[in-house]
Amino acid sequence: ETGVTQSPTHLIKTRGQQVTLRCSSQSGHNTVSWYQQALGQGPQFIFQYYREEENGRGNFPPRFSGLQFPNYSSELNVNALELDDSALYLCASSQAGTSSEQFFGPGTRLTVL
Amino acid sequence: GESVGLHLPTLSVQEGDNSIINCAYSNSASDYFIWYKQESGKGPQFIIDIRSNMDKRQGQRVTVLLNKTVKHLSLQIAATQPGDSAVYFCAENLGDSWGKLQFGAGTQVVVTP
Numbered sequence: 699e700t701g702v703t704q705s706p707t708h709l710i711k712t713r714g715q716q717v718t719l720r721c722s723s724q725s726g727h728n729t730v731s732w733y734q735q736a737l738g739q740g741p742q743f744i745f746q747y748y749r750e751e752e753n754g755r756g757n758f759p760p761r762f763s764g765l766q767f768p769n770y771s772s773e774l775n776v777n778a779l780e781l782d783d784s785a786l787y788l789c790a791s792s793q794a795g796t797s798s799e800q801f802f803g804p805g806t807r808l809t810v811l
Numbered sequence: 812g813e814s815v816g817l818h819l820p821t822l823s824v825q826e827g828d829n830s831i832i833n834c835a836y837s838n839s840a841s842d843y844f845i846w847y848k849q850e851s852g853k854g855p856q857f858i859i860d861i862r863s864n865m866d867k868r869q870g871q872r873v874t875v876l877l878n879k880t881v882k883h884l885s886l887q888i889a890a891t892q893p894g895d896s897a898v899y900f901c902a903e904n905l906g907d908s909w910g911k912l913q914f915g916a917g918t919q920v921v922v923t924p
Binding site: 702729733742756788790792801 | 852856857860900913914916
């Protein structure tokens, strides 16, 4: 058991809509990273949150945004959804300053129609 | 841009045999590498990691080899079992802090009886 939970498990949206995905980090972990995994591909780093601030970002447009809360849980928001946003969105937590081993959640499957 | 990639998309292995999964990386500055296993419907699961100051690391039934001269990483699984059937990803740590990973495309391992 990794302890990282994500909600919802599945989501269907239409183009142009907005979506919010949620992640609860493993107990004791203060850093959350988000990844997008398209079908048949490896996960792509979106951004990381540490101490409630963005701490690094991958090659994703500004319509991908996030938040981290005092309890270290996190949200990923995507505005103006496009068909290519259909993917599995993974959240991973880790403890800054220690081993870089990350624990991944099961992901949220987003389908954009 | 620089990236991590895999040589073989699919590997079929007979139960009990040893598996070898290969990965090429192009970023010579990478100093930390991780292997993940992803089963269908689940998030990636940490298998083993290795730092650039090492060339070999062993875990339970798994060994990771790093050849910095040719920028090559491999994962060896001893006595492959049906439960080893999954997609395997190599990843490198990006940036100046932990938890920002760049994944390769993945190798599907199929264990046959």
